[in-house]
Amino acid sequence: MSATDNSKILLRDTEEKYYGFSIKTGINSNLDSIHKKGARIYMDFDGAYDVAVIGGGPGGVCAALAAAKNGMKVLLVERYGFLGGMATAGLVNPFMAYSTSGKRLSSEIFDQILQHLALENALDEEGYVFDDEVLKSVLDNMVLEQKIDLLLHTTFLEAQTDGARIESVTLHNKSGIIKIRAGIYIDATGDGDLAASAGVPFEVGRPGDNACQPMTLCFKVAGVDSGLNALQLRDALTPILLEAKMRGDVDQPREDVLVFETLQKGVFHFNTTRITGKSGISGLDLTKAEVEGRRQVFEVFRLFKERFPGFSGASLIKTAAQIGVRETRRIWGQYVISGEDVLEGRKFHDAIARSCYPVDIHNPVGSGTILKHLKDGDYYEIPYRSIVPCGVENLLIGSRCISSTHEAHSSLRIMPVVAAIGEAAGTAASIALNDDVLPADIDGAVLKEMLLEEISERST
Ligand SMILES: Cc1cc2nc3c(=O)[nH]c(=O)nc-3n(C[C@H](O)[C@H](O)[C@H](O)COP(=O)(O)OP(=O)(O)OC[C@H]3O[C@@H](n4cnc5c(N)ncnc54)[C@H](O)[C@@H]3O)c2cc1C
Secondary structure: OOHHHHHHHHHOOOEEEEOOEEEEOOOOOOHHHHHHOOOOOEEEEOOOEEEEEEOOOHHHHHHHHHHHHOOOOEEEEOOOOOOOHHHOOOOOOOOOOOEEOOEEOOOHHHHHHHHHHHHOOOEOOOOOOEOHHHHHHHHHHHHHHOOOEEEOOOEEEEEEEEOOEEEEEEEEEOOEEEEEOEEEEEEOOOOOHHHHHOOOOEEEOOOOOOOOOOEEOOEEEEOOOOOOOHHHHHHHHHHHHHHHHHHOOOOOOOOOOOEEEOOOOOOEEEOOOOEOOOOOOOHHHHHHHHHHHHHHHHHHHHHHHHHOHHHOOOEEEEEOOOOEOOOOEEEOEOOOEOHHHHHOOOOOOOEEEEEOOOEEEEOOOOOOEEEEOOOOOOOEEEEHHHHOEOOOOOEEEOOOOOOEOHHHHHHHOOHHHHHHHHHHHHHHHHHHHHHOOOHHHOOHHHHHHHHHHHHHHHHO
16 A cells, blocks of 8 residues: 555544534545645634633633633633643743732632632632642633633634624644634634734834833742742842842843742742843744743853752753743723722722732833832722623633733733733623623623622622
8 A cells, every 4th residue: 555545544533522612624534635735724613602701811712711611601711731821831920919008809710710729739829829830720621620721732813704793713733624613712822822813903112112021931940959949049149140140141131030939848939030122922032032032041040050059960950841921912901900990999880809019110121110009908890891802792801911001001010910810701791691681781790789789798
């Protein structure tokens, strides 16, 4: 039998099963036709979803869980082989503030994630530092328990629209290109990939030069033997970095060493590299940023090993699977949250999430970080209208790229807040489908009662 015959046999069965749906490849077992189509296999789901969530970070997971909890048939799509987004792929840790003056601001599903982590001894006592490997497994279990259809290793490609509606979206994975349909789509890519493809206007970066917050490649170091906690370590390592910068021994834009505890003894998490002037929505820039991020990681690790005694037996055990991207597109929605809204602690009749986190802008072009705090004990609210995009009626935003200014985005982007935004998007999608109304026509006050009253009850 020739090699060509063999290939025909392998390709004869062109029907795949995804969650009970038969997928037609549209191609018979004919090698020629595949070659003519550039070796791509086009597939179509024989079914449709109520809600399709694109992106499995903190926002996407909570969006999918909320929609499923409310009885929706949900598909969750993630390009990596695990869920968690920046919390796992980016090694971002810990969860930033979700309470102020004893008032808990976190959402229900985020709290459930914390509970699961705690049960696995994968959360510190204060509830902020977590084990990113355990988080992957916790999220798998939570999603599968809710009977959500999960497609990992699957990348969103493009939205097909008809007027103001998304008709379908195409995805790509090892099986080929898949087309799926849903009543409501939730963009949880962090970057607004789906919204931008569907034609929703967006902004990028700060006013004036559109520069975005810098990227950071996070890493973990084991075997640190200094007897210092993370804060003391920061104070010990920062002068070493600054002196090396002054002598021209290292080329790192950051002004200090940002280091956090982990749950493992002697293992520290570093969020300290800084890659400026690169766009998180450019394939070429992301490539350059990853390479520059690794250069900075190894440079700073070698420096500390050479000049800080506590590092003599230390090993660099992990760099993140992907560089940390703080800011890309911000999708235009029915309300744009401003820095003033954040700093004045504004409250809204259609609030869906609450936060006390400061404005936190890492210099997009060099050293320095701007931190502006809210009044002691105060918090601001995020209105539902900021997750309802302009121009596309069956889409909601369930991640950091909601409608906000550069300044407001720097505050609301933290994981507990994005989790609450995702939960709100999933809940709103289910209300819209159950009541047969557009997401834009939901009564935000009802949503507020559903999402935030519960928080008040849990806080007491
Ligand atoms: C360096 C850095 C440090 C940070 N520090 C902290 C911190 O200490 N504490 C804190 O609380 N927050 C921190 N943050 C902020 C926080 O991590 C993110 O803002 C948050 O994770 C955003 O959640 P998300 O779900 O919107 O997006 P992400 O976490 O980015 O998740 C998006 C998901 O969508 C997937 N995706 C993207 N595009 C596609 C596509 N086209 N097709 C399929 N899947 C796709 C991605 O793989 C990812 O899993 C930090 C962020 C960075 C970058």
